[in-house]
Amino acid sequence: MSVNLLAPNPATLYPVPGVRIGVTEAGVRKANRKDLTVVLIDEGACVSGVFTQNRFCAAPVQICREHLASGKGVRAMLINTGNANAGTGEDGRVRALSTCKALAAKLGIEANQILPFSTGVIMESLPIDRIEAGLDGALADMGDNHWLRAAEGIMTTDTVAKAFGTQVMIGGALVSITGISKGAGMIRPNMATMLGFMATDACVSPALMRQLATELAEGSFNRVTVDGDTSTNDSFVVIATHKVKHAVIDSLDSADGQALKAAMLSVALQLAQAIVRDGEGATKFIAIKVEGGNTTAECRQVAYAIAHSPLVKTAFFASDPNLGRILAAVGYAGIADLDQTGIDLFLDEVHVAIKGGRNPLYREEEGQRVMKQSEITVRVVLGRGDAADTVWTCDLSHEYVTINADYRS
Structure with a gap:
């Protein structure tokens, strides 16, 4: 696959x-x-x-x-x-x-x-x-x-x-x-x-x-x-x-x-x-773009916090727009002076969160529509500066566990 x-x-x-x-x-x-x-x-x-x-x-x-x-x-x-x-x-x-x-x-x-x-x-x-x-x-x-x-x-x-x-x-x-x-x-x-x-x-x-x-x-x-x-x-x-x-x-x-x-x-x-x-068991290809950082290094730091989160990756596999998981990953990425009230979150063109909170115009069915796609872009705007960076990842599926459980057999 x-x-x-x-x-x-x-x-x-x-x-x-x-x-x-x-x-x-x-x-x-x-x-x-x-x-x-x-x-x-x-x-x-x-x-x-x-x-x-x-x-x-x-x-x-x-x-x-x-x-x-x-x-x-x-x-x-x-x-x-x-x-x-x-x-x-x-x-x-x-x-x-x-x-x-x-x-x-x-x-x-x-x-x-x-x-x-x-x-x-x-x-x-x-x-x-x-x-x-x-x-x-x-x-x-x-x-x-x-x-x-x-x-x-x-x-x-x-x-x-x-x-x-x-x-x-x-x-x-x-x-x-x-x-x-x-x-x-x-x-x-x-x-x-x-x-x-x-x-x-x-x-x-x-x-x-x-x-x-x-x-x-x-x-x-x-x-x-x-x-x-x-x-x-x-x-x-x-x-x-x-x-x-x-x-x-x-x-x-x-x-x-x-x-x-x-x-x-x-x-x-x-x-x-x-x-x-071609990631083991992957069903979705995900671009994580982080913008508005002070440096590209901190943008990548946030992007990897999202990309490495098992909770985020399994949500993508399930097409479940449990998008608070993404915001949580942004928060624990390690930027000590991050102001959550400056953060916006997008799934493709869907504006999910604005100024750190749920966008009043966001509807979960819109998020689920995007999550069902095989290719998805997550865009996080930090509101701190002009730097940006992108990381690419995939979802985490049952098949990943199966492949690695059986790898040596």
């Missing part, structure tokens, strides 16, 4: 020169499913990543950070699903490094030029024998148009593969951008139980890549939540292969920098919102 999320359109998943992808069935956890992906990256590309803020981060996250910091130049990524290699201690690090060494030996590169990624069940040993045995199959499958296969190969409880692409003119040259992601549960910002990979053939300076990855994540993946749980394995990686020969972009404030960031952010936002639309 997903909320108005269509399968990817292969015609819009543009090959990115300098990136090739191979996918195979390695039997990491279950037979007869794509679960091992290898991404090869040409020499000279720039790679940067943003990772989970969970202090109990998985072994592959630790190693990715170390390998990126080594400055050796990333030449490959190795991604498995079915096993998260998290909560596995030193043995997990040894196993993740073993897979990097095995792939490096086949490619004739150094192990620290490989970024490993894992997603799936936590606290189980990574089956390196199956992964290493599957490497030849993944390498034999290499192609520059395998983005959809990769999107399918990184799924766990996802019901729909997530992949989007676009093209944009930069410095008189046509630049391609394609990305994939996975995630459906254990989703909240900083980042989410998600893997996201995006590549472009644009020329971006190495010094700018970290800023680009961070700003893309901040504008997309760090604006979504399904259940409020921050995963151990979150990773978002951005690749620039430098195959299009326009002038090198060394500032996001330049015209070319702004055009590239806007195009890449549009893809990242689609990938992030697809995760919410």
